[in-house]
Every structure is written in C-alpha cells, then in structure tokens.
Amino acid sequence: MPEKTDKPLNFWQEMKRRKVVRALITYAAAAYVILELTSIVTDPLGLPGWTLKLVIILLSAGFVITALLSWVYDIYPDGIKKTDKIKKSDKNEKHHISKQKLSLSNVVITILMVAVVFLAYPKIFNGDKLSRLRDKNGNITLAVMPFINRSNDSSLNMFEIGLQDMLITDLTNSEDLTVNQIETMNELFSAKNKNYSSITTPLARDYANSLEARVFTQGSIHATRNNIQVTLRLINTRTGKILTSFQAHGKDIEDIWNIEDSLYISIHNFLSIKSFEGNLESYSFAPLTTKNAEAFRLYVEALQNATNLNWKASLEKSSEAIKIDSGFAGAYILQAGALRAFGEYDKSDEVIEMGYRLIDKLPLKDQLNMKAVWYIHQKQPLKSIEAFTQMLELDPQGKWIYWNIGNLYLQLKKYREALDPLKEYIRLDRKRGVSGKWVAPYFNLAEAYHELGKHRQEKKIYRKILEIVPEKNDVYKKWAICDYSRNDTVEAKEKMDMYISFLKKNGRTEASTRIQTGLIYKESGKYNKAIKEFRKLLKEAPHQDIVKMNIGQILIENEIDLQEGISYIDQLLESYPENSDLLYLKALGLYKQGEYNDAYDLVKYSWEIRHNYYHDHYLLLKEIESLSARN
Numbered sequence: 001m002p003e004k005t006d007k008p009l010n011f012w013q014e015m016k017r018r019k020v021v022r023a024l025i026t027y028a029a030a031a032y033v034i035l036e037l038t039s040i041v042t043d044p045l046g047l048p049g050w051t052l053k054l055v056i057i058l059l060s061a062g063f064v065i066t067a068l069l070s071w072v073y074d075i076y077p078d079g080i081k082k083t084d085k086i087k088k089s090d091k092n093e094k095h096h097i098s099k100q101k102l103s104l105s106n107v108v109i110t111i112l113m114v115a116v117v118f119l120a121y122p123k124i125f126n127g128d129k130l131s132r133l134r135d136k137n138g139n140i141t142l143a144v145m146p147f148i149n150r151s152n153d154s155s156l157n158m159f160e161i162g163l164q165d166m167l168i169t170d171l172t173n174s175e176d177l178t179v180n181q182i183e184t185m186n187e188l189f190s191a192k193n194k195n196y197s198s199i200t201t202p203l204a205r206d207y208a209n210s211l212e213a214r215v216f217t218q219g220s221i222h223a224t225r226n227n228i229q230v231t232l233r234l235i236n237t238r239t240g241k242i243l244t245s246f247q248a249h250g251k252d253i254e255d256i257w258n259i260e261d262s263l264y265i266s267i268h269n270f271l272s273i274k275s276f277e278g279n280l281e282s283y284s285f286a287p288l289t290t291k292n293a294e295a296f297r298l299y300v301e302a303l304q305n306a307t308n309l310n311w312k313a314s315l316e317k318s319s320e321a322i323k324i325d326s327g328f329a330g331a332y333i334l335q336a337g338a339l340r341a342f343g344e345y346d347k348s349d350e351v352i353e354m355g356y357r358l359i360d361k362l363p364l365k366d367q368l369n370m371k372a373v374w375y376i377h378q379k380q381p382l383k384s385i386e387a388f389t390q391m392l393e394l395d396p397q398g399k400w401i402y403w404n405i406g407n408l409y410l411q412l413k414k415y416r417e418a419l420d421p422l423k424e425y426i427r428l429d430r431k432r433g434v435s436g437k438w439v440a441p442y443f444n445l446a447e448a449y450h451e452l453g454k455h456r457q458e459k460k461i462y463r464k465i466l467e468i469v470p471e472k473n474d475v476y477k478k479w480a481i482c483d484y485s486r487n488d489t490v491e492a493k494e495k496m497d498m499y500i501s502f503l504k505k506n507g508r509t510e511a512s513t514r515i516q517t518g519l520i521y522k523e524s525g526k527y528n529k530a531i532k533e534f535r536k537l538l539k540e541a542p543h544q545d546i547v548k549m550n551i552g553q554i555l556i557e558n559e560i561d562l563q564e565g566i567s568y569i570d571q572l573l574e575s576y577p578e579n580s581d582l583l584y585l586k587a588l589g590l591y592k593q594g595e596y597n598d599a600y601d602l603v604k605y606s607w608e609i610r611h612n613y614y615h616d617h618y619l620l621l622k623e624i625e626s627l628s629a630r631n
C-alpha cells in the first residue's frame with residue numbers, strides 16, 4: 001500500500017531545507033529597517049515626497065525575487081551553488097552546515113531583529129510615550145515650525161508660514177494641546193535671521209527647547225505639475241525621536257486649505273486625548289479668515305513686516321489684503337497696529353471698529369486678541385488685561401502678551417501687579433536670546449521698581465540694559481532720576497553729567513540739554529530746581545512750548561501756583577485747542593480752584609477725544625462725576 005504524503009507539510013519542510021523561510025524573515029527585517037531610515041532622512045536630505053513610495057515598491061519586488069532565489073540557490077562557505085534536490089535515501093539524514101556559516105547568519109539575523117525591535121518599540125508602546133509628554137494637566141506643549149518649500153514653485157513660499165499660521169490657529173482650539181502662537185514663532189525666527197530652508201532638525205529642536213515645547217513639527221511642501229504634497233513629522237523635543245509622520249495631497253494651490261484641514265485632523269488625533277470620531281463634517285471648526293490665496297499671501301508678508309517692526313510695509317500689505325477680501329478680520333488687526341505706530345489714532349480706531357464687527361469669524365485666540373486691542377482703544381485697560389490673560393491660557397509662551405499685561409498695569413499705576421508679567425517677559429526673552437536692541441520692557445520693569453521704591457533692583461535693571469545695548473545712554477537719565485529720588489546727589493550729578501555730555505556730543509543745543517536737566521529734576525520730585533531751570537529758559541526764549549507745558553504741570557499738580565500754571569496751559573491751548581493732555585491739566589487746575597462745573601465739562605470732553613488711557617485723567621473724571629452726583 002503506498003505511503004500517504006502530506007503535500008503542504010512536505011512543501012513547508014522543503015522550504016525550510018532550502019532556507020527560504022530564514023531568507024524571507026531576514027529580508028523582511030532588513031526591509032523594515034530600510035523603510036524606517038528612509039522616512040527619517042527624506043526631509044533632511046530634501047528628497048522628493050514620492051521617495052518612500054518608490055522604496056516600498058522596490059522592496060516589495062525584492063521580496064518576490066528573494067523568495068525565488070532562495071528556493072533555487074544556497075550559500076556555502078565556498079560560494080553560491082544551486083540547491084540539490086533531496087534524495088529518498090537522505091530523508092532521515094541530518095544536514096550539517098559549517099560553524100562559520102551558522103555563526104555568520106545568526107549574527108546577521110540577530111542584528112536585524114534588534115534593529116527592528118528598537119525601531120518598532122516606540123510605535124507599539126506609543127500611548128506610554130505620549131503620556132510622558134503631557135504635563136500635570138494632561139496637556140502637550142507643541143511648537144509648529146515653518147514649513148520648507150522644496151518645490152521649484154515660488155508661489156508656494158507664502159505657505160511656509162501660511163500653513164504654520166493656519167495649523168497654529170486650528171490646533172489652539174484643542175483642549176489638551178498648548179500651542180506656541182505665530183507671533184512668538186515669527187519673532188524667534190526673525191531674531192535668529194534664519195532662512196526657513198536652513199532650519200535643520202537639530203536647530204528646530206533647539207528652538208523648541210527654548211520655547212519649552214515637548215513636541216515640535218517639521219514639514220515640507222513638494223509640487224509637480226498636477227500635484228501638491230505636504231509632509232509633516234511630529235518629533236519628541238527631549239529625545240529627538242520621530243513620533244509619527246503624515247502626508248496630505250492636493251491638485252493645486254487652491255487645495256492648500258484642504259491639505260491643512262487634513263494635517264490638522266491627523267495631528268489632533270495623534271496628540272489629543274479627545275480625538276475626532278465619526279464623520280468629520282459633524283464637527284465645527286473655526287472658519288479661516290480668508291480663502292483667497294493672494295489676500296493670504298499679502299497677510300503673511302504684512303505679518304512678517306510687523307514682526308520686524310517695518311510698519312510702513314506692514315500697512316501697505318495689510319491694506320492690499322483688505323482690498324481683495326474686505327472680510328479678512330486678521331488683516332484689520334495688522335492694519336490698525338501699523339496705523340497706531342504712525343500716530344494715526346483716528347484711522348486706527350476706525351479700522352478696529354471695522355475689524356471688531358468681524359470678530360465672530362475669528363478663531364478663539366484671535367477673538368481674544370481683537371477684544372484686548374478693542375478695549376485698549378476703548379480706554380478700558382482692566383478688560384484688556386482680562387482678555388490678554390485668557391490668551392495666556394492658549395499661549396503661555398507668548399512673551400508679548402506678558403509685556404502688554406505689564407504695560408497695562410503700569411498705566412493703571414498698579415506697580416506691584418506689573419512686576420510678575422514684566423519679569424516673565426524678560427525671562428523668556430533672555431532664554432530665547434532674541435531681544436536684539438529692543439529694551440523697552442526692561443525700562444518698564446525699572447519704572448515699576450522705581451515707583452515701589454525698590455531702587456536697588458531698579459539700578460540692577462539699568463546695568464542689564466547697558467550690557468545688552470552699551471550705547472543706550474538714556475539709561476543715565478533714568479539712573480540720575482533714581483539717585484535724586486534717593487537723595488544721593490553726588491552720584492545723581494555724575495549720571496546726569498554723563499547723559500548731558502552724550503547729548504552735546506550728538507549735536508543737541510544748549511537749550512535742549514537744559515530742558516533735559518529740568519525734566520530730570522521734575523521726574524525725581526525736585527520741583528523747585530525744575531521750576532528754576534524752566535523759568536530761566538522761558539526768560540531767554542519765551543516760546544518754548546515743552547517748557548511751558550512742564551512748568552504748568554508742576555505748578556498745577558503740586559498746587560504751587562494754580563493761576564500761573566493755568567495761564568501757561570491757556571497759552572498752549574491757543575495753538576493746540578484739541579490736545580487732550582492740555583485740556584486735562586486745565587480741568588485739573590479749575591477743579592483745584594473749586595470751579596467744578598467748568599472742570600467737569602473740560603475733563604469729560606478731553607477724555608472723549610483722548611486716544612490712550614491716562615490714569616490720572618480717569619481718576620479726575622470719576623472724582624468730579626462722584627462730586628456732581630452727591631450735589
């Protein structure tokens with residue numbers, strides 16, 4: 001009776017004898033390692049977006065070829081030979097191979113398997129890794145870096161920060177993500193003078209560290225005639241390991257917004273605990289401010305110019321963007337800021353009015369920003385502080401937000417409350433090393449210390465300013481005021497002489513330097529010396545408006561001679577009848593003289609035409625209103 005045979009079992013044994021299984025396992029392990037390495041080096045080496053697909057196709061073809069070759073051939077110590085067919089007499093014989101062959105193949109397989117485990121482990125245990133990236137509140141801090149345009153299409157350059165801006169805006173709405181805002185990112189890259197194409201992974205990692213972000217992105221834009229592809233990787237800042245990567249495609253430039261939506265969903269689903277489920281159309285995403293590519297390009301250029309304090313160019317670009325898309329709310333914010341920088345307060349107010357009508361179209365962060373700016377224009381600093389504080393929940397690294405809050409507290413004369421936000425601005429500024437020569441926040445902190453009588457800390461700030469900008473001679477003026485306030489007349493005189501000497505070297509007239517001397521006396525509370533200096537100046541040149549205003553202010557505010565003080569202000573009002581500062585000083589003088597009705601009319605009118613908040617003016621208005629209510 002013929003012996004039954006199990007054909008599948010015999011085929012499997014034959015595959016093992018011919019070492020096909022071992023060859024395929026080894027090939028699969030090597031292919032996995034190659035795919036992982038390809039995904040890692042594609043962006044840094046500037047390889048095309050289809051590189052990974054090509055490698056997958058080639059490795060798939062290689063898998064089939066490896067199976068065929070390993071069936072037909074075998075490797076022996078003396079070379080490659082065709083595998084012999086098995087003889088019946090050899091069925092029960094053991095087939096020996098040399099120790100050298102066994103050792104070499106096992107070493108190769110072991111190395112490949114270790115590499116596979118090393119690369120696959122983070123993917124298998126992804127949840128644990130992400131939990132380590134979350135803070136105590138369960139949030140992940142994310143830095144979205146600019147994209148790199150690796151195509152030859154220069155029209156896509158605007159999306160290097162355009163895609164970055166859109167992703168930041170959308171991801172900010174994720175409850176368990178804390179995203180560094182576009183202003184912070186732009187300032188960092190602008191100060192470092194880095195071209196986006198030169199931002200390597202190690203450099204981006206350094207930036208992310210300076211922003212205290214636990215995860216950062218790196219993305220690139222690729223384009224062919226009928227296809228746009230955007231790739232993006234999420235990278236662990238601490239380890240430098242790639243967490244995952246995404247790709248999104250479109251046919252042309254108009255598909256960029258759909259590409260951004262796809263990347264946003266992918267990032268959110270990977271990092272956020274509360275990922276989207278079901279049909280994406282059931283979710284309400286913040287609407288984009290414009291769908292017009294040209295308007296968006298102009299907005300990006302306006303934003304870059306505003307970051308570099310090039311207000312003229314920012315005004316031009318934002319105005320052009322609004323002409324193209326009158327519903328582009330973000331462009332109104334930039335236009336208003338540029339107008340305010342030029343002192344065009346009335347026009348700035350009109351622009352903010354128009355932009356504020358579109359506030360419902362803005363994402364949450366921009367709504368808060370618009371509200372904060374609106375309240376500044378409305379002379380409501382406390383509400384503006386409230387809006388900026390809410391912005392910090394979305395952007396805790398936004399140093400400009402801290403500066404705005406500190407500045408508003410200074411305007412309210414809440415000097416103690418101003419300390420922490422101003423110190424936080426300086427901490428972030430020094431950590432990032434991007435301040436350049438802009439030291440206004442340092443002066444603001446010194447002002448807060450001065451008003452609190454903390455002169456040692458105040459002088460420490462002045463030393464720091466001179467370290468940053470050695471030629472900043474205005475420091476010596478403030479230093480002299482500090483020393484006069486402490487009644488240290490010797491050192492105060494030394495610092496004042498240094499400041500006056502600097503002014504003379506820069507061509508300032510004798511009268512101009514003497515005005516500065518009078519101002520130092522005035523600001524340090526040495527009113528008699530200030531009045532004496534100002535009287536001498538007026539005797540020599542009676543038509544010096546700045547001198548009249550300062551001597552009038554001293555005489556009225558300190559009730560030294562109300563009538564004389566008002567007479568100086570009246571002389572100035574003949575030339576500047578709508579000047580809110582002059583009208584306030586006259587109202588204050590009248591109030592101190594007991595002329596409450598006239599004072600009320602003036603203080604109310606001058607408050608209505610004032611473009612900026614002035615705390616003393618506000619207090620006088622409320623005081624007279626309260627007095628009128630009681631009577």
